[in-house]
Amino acid sequence: MDTAPENLTALLTAFAQGDRGAAEELLPVVYEELRRIAHRRRWQWRGKDAPNTTSLVHEVFLHLSAGHSEPWASRAHFFYFASVAMRNVLVDHARHLQRAKRGGGLQRVELREQTRISEQKSVELLALDEALSELGAREPRLLQIVECRFFGGLTVEETAEALDISTATVKRGWDTARAWLYQHLHGGRSDESHPVG
Amino acid sequence: MSLTRLDELFHAARARPAGEWPAFLARECGGDEELASTLLGMLREEGQAFSWFDEAESSLGLFWEEVLPERLGPYRVLRRLGSGGMGTVYLAEGFGRTLAVKCMRWGGAGLLKRFLDERQILSRLDHPGIARFLDGGRTPSGEPYLVMEYIEGTPLSEWERSGRILAERVKLLRAVAETVAYAHENQVVHGDLKPSNVLVTASGQPKLLDFGIAKLLDRGEESNEESRSIALTPAYAAPEQLAGEPISELTDVYGLGALLAELTAEGADPWLAEIVQRAVSPDVAGRYPSVRAMLDDLRAWEQGRRTAPTA
Incomplete structure (x- = not known):
């Protein structure tokens, strides 16, 4: 596979313009980098600290663009793409854990404490992913904001740059999206959320 | 600027006192009771939503730990060679050799059985025309892998x-x-x-x-x-x-x-x-x-x- 930065720039541009084929070519490249960099950083993630996804994305970007004299026109596009890639990787993993559990394939294997925890979390993540797809079907922009903020760990400013919208719009959309997703996942559990009128 | 009607209504209502929400939404949603009901829930449970997300975000770390394994058993993964219908093959090194390690594609019991079959099948074949089976095992999280001769061709x-x-x-x-x-x-x-x-x-x-x-x-x-x-x-x-x-x-x-x-x-x-x-x-x-x-x-x-x- 050609992973030259020139080619990546072209792919990112194509992706930003809605070319899904470009995403398929990009994903393995970005995934490889995420994996490689995550290896090096693993030791920092012991205990309760979540990996800093923002720094991951930044490092992947720096590595892929290294040795490329011209600055990427599509730095922002890359950040959005990496966020989507992260969502894919994590959701695939969660799905795998669930399937393995349902199929009984891995049942007899002694699971690490770590794995047991994330097995519970995988249920939540898959539900979130489903809700997110539903949100995306109605409100594509809100979906993109969640992908950047939640999966890519991007700041409000970076998300605004990646999606080419204002920071105020990102902040508002992020609030709306979280509130909507939570309603979709857990809403209606209290008496207060009965239909109005 | 608001992105969508959902976004617009949510923020418009939010700017008002909570007591006015039901009447405001009933008026603005134009008979769309489902939308009004969703919005009211969103407004009332906003705080819970935000803390749920904070917690969910921190749990992503547990996934990264597993998604990106550095080693497969005693083998150090160098790079991905390719992916097929059944799994992904990595170039790896171990015991001073360069090897191909195949990991099962994420899937259920049927795929797992096929994967274990392949291990058994390869272990009984020894022919210059077949990549030699060398070892098999499971990662700590239980994913099976098989190690084969790496073929440059x-x-x-x-x-x-x-x-x-x-x-x-x-x-x-x-x-x-x-x-x-x-x-x-x-x-x-x-x-x-x-x-x-x-x-x-x-x-x-x-x-x-x-x-x-x-x-x-x-x-x-x-x-x-x-x-x-x-x-x-x-x-x-x-x-x-x-x-x-x-x-x-x-x-x-x-x-x-x-x-x-x-x-x-x-x-x-x-x-x-x-x-x-x-x-x-x-x-x-x-x-x-x-x-x-x-x-x-x-x-x-x-x-x-x-x-x-x-x-």
Whole structure:
């Protein structure tokens, strides 16, 4: 596979313009980098600290663009793409854990404490992913904001740059999206959320 | 600027005192009770939503730990070689050697069984035309992997493009057929013969890869044809395979015929075309009864004995 930065720039541009084929070519490249960099950083993630996804994305970007004299026109596009890639990787993993559990394939294997925890979390993540797809079907922009903020760990400013919208719009959309997703996942559990009128 | 109506209504209502929300939404949502109800819930449970997200975000770390394993058992992963229907193959190193490590694709019990079958199948085969099985194990999170000899070679599809004469092509196909015949003698049907599953080494030895949907003939196994068909490539799959019927040695005869057809341009040699026709007969009864029988005709062609194919 050609992973030259020139080619990546072209792919990112194509992706930003809605070319899904470009995403398929990009994903393995970005995934490889995420994996490689995550290896090096693993030791920092012991205990309760979540990996800093923002720094991951930044490092992947720096590595892929290294040795490329011209600055990427599509730095922002890359950040959005990496966020989507992260969502894919994590959701695939969660799905795998669930399937393995349902199929009984891995049942007899002694699971690490770590794995047991994330097995519970995988249920939540898959539900979130489903809700997110539903949100995306109605409100594509809100979906993109969640992908950047939640999966890519991007700041409000970076998300605004990646999606080419204002920071105020990102902040508002992020609030709306979280509130909507939570309603979709857990809403209606209290008496207060009965239909109005 | 608001992105959408949902966004707009949510923020417009939010700017008002909570007591006014129901009336405001009833008015603004224009009879869309579902929307009004969703929005009211969103407004009332905003705080819970935000803390749920904070917690969810921090749990992502647990996933990263597992998603990105640095090692597979005692093997250090160097890079990904490729992904197929059944799994991903990594280049790895361990015990001072460079190896290929295949990990199962994320899937359920059916796929897991196929994967473990492949390990068992490879462990009983020892032939220069087959990537050697070296080790098998599971990662701490339970994912099985198998370790094979790493083969540096050219995929058949690429090999054939670099100006090979007909005799050279037939010789290569014959070497593949010899390997398949060896597998059959060890009760193994490959079931997925296609150009991308054959690598040709620098010395010209073809190596048969990916026994991912192979089948053990001597085991009274329950039908697992369903999971077997997941990874199939329709262009090279025999009719009985596409129909979801059990595979047999004759399925590989078909696969070898399809490979021969690809290697020898159509119509180039009527005798070879006849061999192809007989190998790829849609009806299994019309095919060569075994790979050995097909090999006899291939050898006869190589020796210039142009008699009619054996009946």
